[in-house]
Amino acid sequence: MMLPLETLQLLGFGPGGWGLPLLSAAGVTVFAAILGFGLGSALGVIGASLKLSRHIFPRLLGQTYTTVVRGVPEILIIYLFYFGGSLWLTGIMNIGGFDGFYSLPGLATGVIAVGVVSGAYQTEAFRSAYLRLDRGQIEAGRSCGMSRGLLLRRIIVPQTLHFALPALGNIWQSALKETSLLSVIGLTELLRQTGIAAGSTHQPLLFFSVAAAAFFLIGRITGRLVRRVEDHMNKPWRR
């Protein structure tokens, strides 16, 4: 067994301590999760409007997007963007006269992959939230003479967001955990950094437990933030 003092030194910020690399890796995890989730929100809005379209072609497109992405393992999608992106980049570079192999930066690939996956789930969240909206409110807004933009801003967006928020909170948690898969394409996020530390100190149990605790805490803290926003948005409904 290890002495507690040694454990502290391994996790500390002094010489031989992994504190700083782990902390910055946690930053990368949160950063990638936020960017990926943000991209997913944009894709989710687009996907939901496709699926709610009156025309068959956009509806089919949206349906294909959510079915395929939700039915295929996330890691496969990450590999696809990693291999595909690198191939594409190498092709461009070779045309430009730079020979050799180029790979896309892990962060960019990872954010796109997490975003595409998250977007498929957010599409469903936004779509079902929009469908819960009371039709009468839209009609009432229209009869008050609101334009499409004003209607969207004052009636549709606030309520859709309110209905979608609980689901979005869950999707955020999934996105956060999904960033751990980016370790396989070389992004030095929390899991990869703890893996490196575990390898060089021969203490996998300690370091992976630390990573678990970090993921758990980040999830807890952000979950609490989401709940606070939910409470805030629930105010008009509270009695």
Place this chain on the structure above:
Amino acid sequence: MDWLFIQDIFRQMLVGIPLTLELTVVSLLAGFVLAGLVQALVSSRHGIIRRPAAAYVELFRGTPLLLQIFLIYYGLGQIDLLRQSFLWTLLREPYWCAVLALTLNTSAYTAEIIRGAVQAVPPGEIEAARSCGMSGLLLRRRIVWPIAIRHGLPVYSSEVIQMVKATSLASIITLNEITGITYRLASDTYRVIEIFTVAGFIYLSLNFVVSLVFAVVERFLNGHLADRRT
């Protein structure tokens, strides 16, 4: 389109399907039994029993599966007591590490599903059964479980699909299931589009079959409501 190549990689990936299915089925079955147990502990009246069980569920739901796999695959070997026990003959195999991680992971999610399903049973039905003199196992077998299963099944079907997808992470600890073969093919040939299209097609088909089976079972269980369907 190079059909010969597609046929070739398709045939190679098919070899991985049994392992994917095996991982899914074994861990789902073991996970379900464990989930029932955990759920029984979570609904205990005593905090000493309830709190650890609730923490177990929270921990496994709140951390990434890949991390759980690493913790088991790399971490358990550090415990001397385990290394000396007979369990080590199993746990040094990546296969059993993957099964263990998937089982523990799904048991936490399934415990939550069971909890939600049991809570969805209307209290009136239970009161009615009690006033007819039912209690204990009879009450559960005749009233609670049949209603809970009908509530929980749609949610559980998406957990099964999640598990089919989750087995792909076993490839990272060297198991050659569908994703493991796909990765090897992709890094050997770099014909990314064909390879990932075929792999995606296989997973989509598997999950389509899963959702079809659940749809049939749900239809069968809810037959008495068929005329209420709009």
